[in-house]
Amino acid sequence: MYDAISAEERGIPAVAIISDGFLEDARSASSSRAMPGVRYVPTTVPPESTLKDVIEAGVLAAVDDILKAAVAPLTAPERSPQPKPTEKITRIVFKGDLDEVNRFYYGRGWTDGFPIIPPTEEKVAEMLTGTDLPPDTLLGKLIPRLGKVTVEKIAVNAVMAGALPTYMPVLIAATRLLLNSEMGFLGFCTFGVSTGSWSPFWVINGPIRNEINLNSSSGTLSPGNIANAAIGRAMGLIIKNIGGIRKGIEDMGVMGNPMKYTMVMAENEEASPWEPLHTEYGLKKGDNSVMISFPQSYIQHYPPSSDPEGIMRSVVNNIVPGMVYTVVFPPVHAKTLASLGWTKQDIKDYICKNARMDANRQRSMISRDTSESNENKENSVPIIRDPRTLRILVAGGPGAFIAHAIGGGPTQGKTEIGKIELPSGWDKLVKKYRNIVPNYVRY
Amino acid sequence: MNQKKVTPLYEVISPWAEADPVPPRGLTVERPTDLNGKTIGLFHIWKRASKPILEVMERELKKRFPAARFSWYTESRMNTPEIESDNIAKYEAWLKGLDTVLFAYGD
Numbered sequence: 001m002y003d004a005i006s007a008e009e010r011g012i013p014a015v016a017i018i019s020d021g022f023l024e025d026a027r028s029a030s031s032s033r034a035m036p037g038v039r040y041v042p043t044t045v046p047p048e049s050t051l052k053d054v055i056e057a058g059v060l061a062a063v064d065d066i067l068k069a070a071v072a073p074l075t076a077p078e079r080s081p082q083p084k085p086t087e088k089i090t091r092i093v094f095k096g097d098l099d100e101v102n103r104f105y106y107g108r109g110w111t112d113g114f115p116i117i118p119p120t121e122e123k124v125a126e127m128l129t130g131t132d133l134p135p136d137t138l139l140g141k142l143i144p145r146l147g148k149v150t151v152e153k154i155a156v157n158a159v160m161a162g163a164l165p166t167y168m169p170v171l172i173a174a175t176r177l178l179l180n181s182e183m184g185f186l187g188f189c190t191f192g193v194s195t196g197s198w199s200p201f202w203v204i205n206g207p208i209r210n211e212i213n214l215n216s217s218s219g220t221l222s223p224g225n226i227a228n229a230a231i232g233r234a235m236g237l238i239i240k241n242i243g244g245i246r247k248g249i250e251d252m253g254v255m256g257n258p259m260k261y262t263m264v265m266a267e268n269e270e271a272s273p274w275e276p277l278h279t280e281y282g283l284k285k286g287d288n289s290v291m292i293s294f295p296q297s298y299i300q301h302y303p304p305s306s307d308p309e310g311i312m313r314s315v316v317n318n319i320v321p322g323m324v325y326t327v328v329f330p331p332v333h334a335k336t337l338a339s340l341g342w343t344k345q346d347i348k349d350y351i352c353k354n355a356r357m358d359a360n361r362q363r364s365m366i367s368r369d370t371s372e373s374n375e376n377k378e379n380s381v382p383i384i385r386d387p388r389t390l391r392i393l394v395a396g397g398p399g400a401f402i403a404h405a406i407g408g409g410p411t412q413g414k415t416e417i418g419k420i421e422l423p424s425g426w427d428k429l430v431k432k433y434r435n436i437v438p439n440y441v442r443y
Numbered sequence: 444m445n446q447k448k449v450t451p452l453y454e455v456i457s458p459w460a461e462a463d464p465v466p467p468r469g470l471t472v473e474r475p476t477d478l479n480g481k482t483i484g485l486f487h488i489w490k491r492a493s494k495p496i497l498e499v500m501e502r503e504l505k506k507r508f509p510a511a512r513f514s515w516y517t518e519s520r521m522n523t524p525e526i527e528s529d530n531i532a533k534y535e536a537w538l539k540g541l542d543t544v545l546f547a548y549g550d
Contacts, residue, residue, distance in 0.1 A: 002524035003486060004546045012484070012538045013474045017496060018549030026549055034465040040549060047550035049492040059499040066500065067507070070543050071474050081467040093457040097450045110458050118453035147460030156458045190522050195550065242460040252550070 001029035037078035130168025140179040145244025161234035197253030198294035206288030216266035218397025232262025271331035272394035273338030288420035295407030319355035324409030348387035484544030
């Protein structure tokens with residue numbers, strides 16, 4: 001749609017041929033670029049189809065409509081589209097009991113399906129104690145809807161997610177990462193709306209991990225800790241309610257992804273023999289940071305032996321193609337590798353050298369022309385060519401499983417990590433909320 | 444003594460962000476009334492069905508408009524609008540030679 005609009009802007013009449021499953025997406029795209037009249041014609045052809053008869057039938061059924069769109073004179077609404085009625089955003093939107101509030105928000109499409117904490121004036125004011133920024137501070141406009149990111153809107157969504165005020169510095173830094181993200185294939189906009197169901201994956205480093213009780217040990221990605229749960233959940237709501245990415249309308253993920261509920265990991269810096277992740281990106285060990293990537297998949301594997309050969313063979317054997325790759329070692333393997341001289345860079349280089357795939361397999365995955373022949377079938381090629389797309393970190397508890405988060409992320413060199421700025425009175429705030437932790441009854 | 448249970452009521456703030464209204468732009472370029480003798484651009488992206496769709500269109504257009512000419516363009520960077528790619532100058536030069544253009548495939 002954006003290309004068709006760019007042609008119209010340059011004086012060339014355009015028709016976009018689109019998949020009929022993406023009509024809502026096309027409407028949103030043309031509206032967000034302020035050219036609602038740009039012409040598009042749906043066909044029944046699936047976007048990834050390589051079936052000639054399916055393509056033939058789908059196009060032939062639409063060819064008359066496509067031709068009509070190419071030659072039909074402009075209509076008055078196309079020449080002078082009416083402005084959309086200005087959306088009136090009332091600050092206080094509802095009054096009701098817990099169930100009524102939840103049904104109202106759910107009915108508006110503002111939740112992730114789980115019940116929310118009602119964002120009352122009092123709760124939002126409490127959340128705002130987690131920042132020095134005034135509530136009306138405008139951080140930017142979040143694509144694709146270009147919703148205004150104010151500190152108060154972050155706080156409202158944070159309350160809904162069940163966050164504590166001490167998470168606000170993380171949420172603000174994480175939202176800034178989304179705002180910095182570029183448009184295009186490697187940017188947040190594409191990952192957020194893609195059929196690939198990519199999920200934001202947040203990695204947090206620095207002393208704040210312990211101050212807000214982020215779990216970096218056993219089950220770091222499992223439910224049970226407010227910080228890991230609510231930070232990711234709040235970011236999902238921010239993407240939805242500020243960025244305007246809604247499932248099945250703008251977010252056209254085919255299968256969806258449970259990681260979209262929340263995927264927040266803190267590096268287990270205390271158990272790591274290596275430098276923390278954020279120091280590889282120019283930050284100091286005492287700094288707090290949040291890093292973003294957009295994995296599509298998450299796998300875990302168990303090495304055949306606990307020596308470096310077994311550990312690294314298992315890692316290499318489980319590398320599959322992805323754009324940005326995070327390998328998470330449990331402390332036990334990290335310590336073994338480090339004790340024998342392995343650095344993070346050694347691991348990256350080893351993976352790039354040894355994780356290989358059949359050249360023909362790679363070509364068939366990315367080929368635009370499925371009839372492409374392969375004359376070098378015996379050759380293998382590296383799965384990961386650029387070690388900068390690899391992230392190595394240490395997290396999790398006792399045990400031998402290694403995790404891979406496989407997917408996408410910002411283009412190399414673009415902002416992918418943000419420093420978390422703490423408000424004045426941070427220590428006092430931490431003290432207030434620090435004891436909110438689960439105390440499990442032993443049985 | 445019976446005490447009436449009081450259900451707390453919550454006045455709640457909208458999580459939905461404000462967005463500045465953007466004045467819609469109308470289409471300004473007249474459409475060609477006949478494609479015969481015209482140059483038709485065929486722009487395809489990386490999605491697998493894109494090029495085959497336009498190949499069918501080219502064939503059908505040739506049948507109906509034998510004097511039509513065709514000019515192909517392949518997006519230079521996956522999922523990136525061409526005007527945001529490094530090839531914007533090439534793209535704009537290509538557009539200048541066209542009377543109309545078909546884009547495939549939107550998803």
